[in-house]
Amino acid sequence: MKEKKVTFSDIAEYTGFSKTTISRYFNNPDSLTLENQQKIADALVALDYKENKVGRILASGRTEFVGVIVPNLYMHYYSEMLNQILATYEKYGYKFLVFAGNAKADVERRYIEELLAYNIEGMIILSPTIPSEELASYHVPVVGIEREDRYISSVNTDNYMGGVQAASLLSKSDCDILIHVNADISEESPAYGRIKGFVEVCGEYHLPYELILTNLGDTFEENTERISDIIDRLEEEHPGRKKGIFMPNDTHANVLLNILFQRYGKLPETYQIIGFDNSPISRESVIPISTVGQQISVIANEAMDILSAQMAERKKRRPEPLKEPVHKIIPPILIRRRTTV
Amino acid sequence: MKEKKVTFSDIAEYTGFSKTTISRYFNNPDSLTLENQQKIADALVALDYKENKVGRILASGRTEFVGVIVPNLYMHYYSEMLNQILATYEKYGYKFLVFAGNAKADVERRYIEELLAYNIEGMIILSPTIPSEELASYHVPVVGIEREDRYISSVNTDNYMGGVQAASLLSKSDCDILIHVNADISEESPAYGRIKGFVEVCGEYHLPYELILTNLGDTFEENTERISDIIDRLEEEHPGRKKGIFMPNDTHANVLLNILFQRYGKLPETYQIIGFDNSPISRESVIPISTVGQQISVIANEAMDILSAQMAERKKRRPEPLKEPVHKIIPPILIRRRTTV
DNA sequence: TTGTAAGCGTTATCAA
DNA sequence: TTGATAACGCTTACAA
Secondary structure (H helix, E strand, O other): OOOOOOOHHHHHHHHOOOHHHHHHHHHOHHHOOHHHHHHHHHHHHHHOOOOOHHHHHHHHOOOOEEEEEEOOOOOHHHHHHHHHHHHOHHHHOOEEEEEEOOOOHHHHHHHHHHHHHOOOOEEEEOOOOOOHHHHHOOOOOEEEEOOOOOOOEEEEEOHHHHHHHHHHHHHOOOOOEEEEEEOOOOOOOOOHHHHHHHHHHHHHOOOOEEEEEOOOOOOHHHHHHHHHHHHHHHHHHOOOOOEEEEOOOHHHHHHHHHHHHHHHOOOOOOEEEEEEEOOOHHHHOOOOOEEEEOOHHHHHHHHHHHHHHHHHHHHOOOOOOOOOOOEEEEOOEEEOOOOOO | OOOOOOOHHHHHHHHOOOHHHHHHHHHOHHHOOHHHHHHHHHHHHHHOOOOOHHHHHHHHOOOOEEEEEEOOOOOHHHHHHHHHHHHOHHHHOOEEEEEEOOOOHHHHHHHHHHHHHOOOOEEEEOOOOOOHHHHHOOOOOEEEEOOOOOOOEEEEEOHHHHHHHHHHHHHOOOOOEEEEEEOOOOOOOOOHHHHHHHHHHHHHOOOOEEEEEOOOOOOHHHHHHHHHHHHHHHHHHOOOOOEEEEOOOHHHHHHHHHHHHHHHOOOOOOEEEEEEEOOOHHHHOOOOOEEEEOOHHHHHHHHHHHHHHHHHHHHOOOOOOOOOOOEEEEOOEEEOOOOOO
16 A cells, blocks of 8 residues: 655666766756656656655755744735735745744744744744844744834835825815824834824824824724724714724724714714725725725735745855845725725 | 754764664653753753754655645635634644645646645645545545545535524524525535525425525625625515525625615615624624624634544554545534524 | 664765 | 765664
């Protein structure tokens, strides 16, 4: 039952060549005569050879593995990003070893150790848990996506521009007040740029605005409750005034929209809503939500582009590691739908 | 710059033991004296040894890799299933090489070849593309999830019971007619059981029913359009009558609900809706949607349970491959929310 | 309890 | 254009 596998030795024996020649057939076929190439090709078929990359890895040191650590796949942003990362296989040929970290630093460290034990050639880190300084210390090419990135290369959405776009769009609908709801995020985090962009536009055009920086909770129920509270407060503080609300993401924008629909059977004239991400929920909501769209596919491709360059550099005889991490910024795309003018 | 890696040879030299003893320290530490264990432990620290699993794989043949092929990660069902599969790492220690197949059979075949080249020990296949007979021919343990599974082991939701639950729940709300919308799926597909369960309950209780088996399209826009058409038709054919609608999944149930909300500002009394999956959209919709919930975490764990048993069997000196594939059925859980009584 | 030596399936380095 | 031989890092008989 143990189908013993066909190896280069078998092919060599069968064809009368050496193992080296067989290896060359795969790695540098043009160094063989056409005739001999054909002989070997025939033998492969005759013997039903299946390549074994483990031997190759051991001998060459190249695994073609890239480790990916996502916080979870529950949130659409991460699953779609992973989707796009996986899709780069067609272009770059790297295989992906994927772990979901669930925000526990020590667990993620174990995952990284494990990845390193398999001689991965690089890592893409979406999880914000482990500081970039530590990631950099592993001496493996790393690209971070939408996370703190002082010591590692990264690709991020232009969050500042996203904030600007959101505030600008809301400003067009002559709202009496603009509001941005967000978590109280660190200035190190790329997402902080949204707040900055929003505030600066409001300042520049002298638009009254309010920042509500608070934790909206980790579950859907918590979200609903806290956003409900926020609406209560807004209606009390700004009764009858037109409110333009920039939510931190589409999921929360949708919660807000649902609450309003449940209360009023429609989106009242006194509300404008804009989300962030352009995730499916923004199209699947009661009425489609306007949003600042992240170009997930572009981000994934840029990340692999940067990573593959660094991995290629490392394979050279005299690699010149980057002095400075590369930071790439991808512009967001404003998507106007039915929750704004 | 090339930090040459520390190997067993280095440790052996440093400690005065042989490589074998070092290997034993890792694989069977109790065969060493405590004292010697300590010596080696100290050396590992002193030399800053990092394990290299590639050598181990080559020597032992065990990669601890499991290949996963999902159709995509865009649909929540797949991403959450992958999430749960990845989480089994903590329990079983297998690492996952993930590919997204996008329904192209030849692409998926290439992925499988690639996986095999890395000596994966088993595969979990969520994609319906490649026939189970072909999958079985690779002679690697395979578990399919919610797909045709004649020749491979599998884990599926009890779709029949799901259909029964849906029809039973709708029957309680004295609807005048029950309707099940679904694609015109093959009888080979596990999902076919839903139709069967639904029809049988309707027959048993003499409930008027209608089956609408039609392709709802591949994009959100198409879905909206076709479901809108279906509502038009239903309202024309059954004006004023109370309709209980069992949708094929939560995404489509949500589309239906949104259309009704847009038309009537609420869910009319004459409609009852139930979805399938218990995916996040069923809770995040305007009003929470009743649904037949799949136990994704249970399914993922059962799949790894079956797979790891088969992989373990294969490692034995005289493995006894399964005569018959194992098929495990997981009951769905009916979740009553606000779109039904 | 420990060691010797022969692999595992490739690639890399010389040499021819 | 081809081949011999030595790695690559670890495991696994078999011996001691």
